[in-house]
Amino acid sequence: MSIAKGPVAPGNAGSPACSRQENGTGRRQIMLKVVDLYKSFGGIQALAGVSFTVEKQSITGLIGPNGSGKSTCFNVISGFYSKDGGEVYFEGQKIGNLKPFEIARGGIGRTFQIAEAPEKMTVVENLLLAPKDQTGEKIFNVFFKGTKIKQETGEFLKKIDEVLNLVQLNHLRNEYAGNLSGGQRKLLSLARILLFDPDLILLDEPTAGVNPTLINDLVEAIQRLRDERGKTILLVEHNMRVISRICDKVIVLDSGIKIAEGTPKEIQNNEKVLEAYLSGSSKKQLFHEDTGS
Amino acid sequence: MAFVNFLVYLAIMMGIYGILSLSLNLQYGFTGLANFGQVGFFCLGAYITTIITLTFGLPFILGLIISMVVAGLFGYVIAIPTADLKEDYWAIVTLASAEIVRMFFLNEDWVVGGGVYRGGAFGVGGIPQPLKSYFSAQSYPFFYFMIVLICLIATYLIINKLTRSPYGIVLKSIREGEDRLAQAMGKDVKRFRLKTMAVGGMFGGLAGCLWAHYYGFISPRQFLPLETFIVWAMVIVGGKGNNKGAILGAVIIIIFYHSTRYLKDYIPVEEVTLASLRMVAIGILIVLVMLFMKEGIIKEKKPVY
Numbered sequence: 001m002s003i004a005k006g007p008v009a010p011g012n013a014g015s016p017a018c019s020r021q022e023n024g025t026g027r028r029q030i031m032l033k034v035v036d037l038y039k040s041f042g043g044i045q046a047l048a049g050v051s052f053t054v055e056k057q058s059i060t061g062l063i064g065p066n067g068s069g070k071s072t073c074f075n076v077i078s079g080f081y082s083k084d085g086g087e088v089y090f091e092g093q094k095i096g097n098l099k100p101f102e103i104a105r106g107g108i109g110r111t112f113q114i115a116e117a118p119e120k121m122t123v124v125e126n127l128l129l130a131p132k133d134q135t136g137e138k139i140f141n142v143f144f145k146g147t148k149i150k151q152e153t154g155e156f157l158k159k160i161d162e163v164l165n166l167v168q169l170n171h172l173r174n175e176y177a178g179n180l181s182g183g184q185r186k187l188l189s190l191a192r193i194l195l196f197d198p199d200l201i202l203l204d205e206p207t208a209g210v211n212p213t214l215i216n217d218l219v220e221a222i223q224r225l226r227d228e229r230g231k232t233i234l235l236v237e238h239n240m241r242v243i244s245r246i247c248d249k250v251i252v253l254d255s256g257i258k259i260a261e262g263t264p265k266e267i268q269n270n271e272k273v274l275e276a277y278l279s280g281s282s283k284k285q286l287f288h289e290d291t292g293s
Numbered sequence: 294m295a296f297v298n299f300l301v302y303l304a305i306m307m308g309i310y311g312i313l314s315l316s317l318n319l320q321y322g323f324t325g326l327a328n329f330g331q332v333g334f335f336c337l338g339a340y341i342t343t344i345i346t347l348t349f350g351l352p353f354i355l356g357l358i359i360s361m362v363v364a365g366l367f368g369y370v371i372a373i374p375t376a377d378l379k380e381d382y383w384a385i386v387t388l389a390s391a392e393i394v395r396m397f398f399l400n401e402d403w404v405v406g407g408g409v410y411r412g413g414a415f416g417v418g419g420i421p422q423p424l425k426s427y428f429s430a431q432s433y434p435f436f437y438f439m440i441v442l443i444c445l446i447a448t449y450l451i452i453n454k455l456t457r458s459p460y461g462i463v464l465k466s467i468r469e470g471e472d473r474l475a476q477a478m479g480k481d482v483k484r485f486r487l488k489t490m491a492v493g494g495m496f497g498g499l500a501g502c503l504w505a506h507y508y509g510f511i512s513p514r515q516f517l518p519l520e521t522f523i524v525w526a527m528v529i530v531g532g533k534g535n536n537k538g539a540i541l542g543a544v545i546i547i548i549f550y551h552s553t554r555y556l557k558d559y560i561p562v563e564e565v566t567l568a569s570l571r572m573v574a575i576g577i578l579i580v581l582v583m584l585f586m587k588e589g590i591i592k593e594k595k596p597v598y
Contacts, residue, residue, distance in 0.1 A: 080473065099476075099481075100476040100477060101481050104476065104477055109478075111477075116474040116477075118466055118468075118474065120465070120469060121469055122595060122598075124598040125462055125465065126466075128459065129474070132478075134459045137463060139488060152459075173598065176595070
């Protein structure tokens, strides 16, 4: 795993779009395709026909005011909510009716808005949960393939060290996750998803509650995931500086409908977005507000 | 000698309940499955081994294995409709399923071979004790204690190994994460729950089998829901999520439960009243533990990597 350390190409941080790699045909392949998605909760129409695509090796931002359907959209894609209508395609395959764990195994990993942090599991235990298809997950193997399990765990622990250094949680490795702060839990869930290593990563507000200096590191790490490891990322984020800095494409939802789509620049100048999203406050404030304060 | 016999009896009870407590600890302490029907597995194990050894005349070891298998299967099956439900529904379903097992053996007297005043509410006697003929009546309990001890140690080692493995980490995440986390990490939570109920059920069955062969007589009255709560008390007092704690809990609760027998010499209360006071004593113990040692006497061990 090379995400933890290693230089970031200078200039990457400023204009990530330049660093995208295109495939042979010059066109970018579509990794995730959401078609006409509907989902309602009682009388509330959380998603009212949302369609969009996420291209391979890109970072796509999903933004919108509170209650616009971003998290619902994540939950439907990852299978935690069943959809009322529409379909989700991942690498050309219909995944709309699969169970969450099947979707996860298929290559879509996610974090949660309110970071899941098992109270009585240490940070390292949390991360040991992440690797897929571990030998020791089967009862039979626990008793008959002890050496292989030990060896695997050893390898996982090495990777865990790397990731913990990245998110700066190494000093808390044997602390119960329940004792971590909100921001640290966010970092832990990011670390977990890095170890889980899916092709498409859904990040639900990865920088909320994280201190500004660390946000920069996280942004760089997310960019490296795309540039060096070819991952595709879809993220919900309220921090517009982060969005405009790293997203190749931004999708804007409002009241369950997609109201705009485009590069961060295009979105910034889109009247519809400003109207829905800002509800009165100035555009300048939104896109240039300071991250931490 | 009478006192020594009593101690051996206590030790055997501690061993059998220790196995039940370890099994519940795997389900509740590590996986968060609120199994309120532990006595169902216990009952099933006792009856299955009775049928195998008494009705069919097969050896004890077969009774032991088959009762474990059947109780394990039963655990798996009752978990199928409930695996996706929340904790409180588990409690209801498991409680009911244990009662179903008891009611079945209460009403279907043919399963133990029938006969006058036999089966059903009359219970079944004459359950053979393994290798009895090689020992004197005095020394046999010591031998039986060795069998129970070996079973307890094996149960401890197996469950301990499981809970410390990657499998155990998934179980803990199911306990802590309300399913979401484990699912997002690609774990088939339902399967893990089914398997855990099956493994827990197996050891519940083992305890039932040991019980039946020790007493030589079983009846549905021995398997009332109250037994389940005694096992819960063991897990809570000893320390949930800690296997040593589960055994310690069994030891303590058994001592409390049987201490009333000797208390009558010291306290001027009628024996009948004292007998009912034992549950009060256990209740007070639980309250004290919850107040001053919320996680039980031995806390869950924090693994250090």
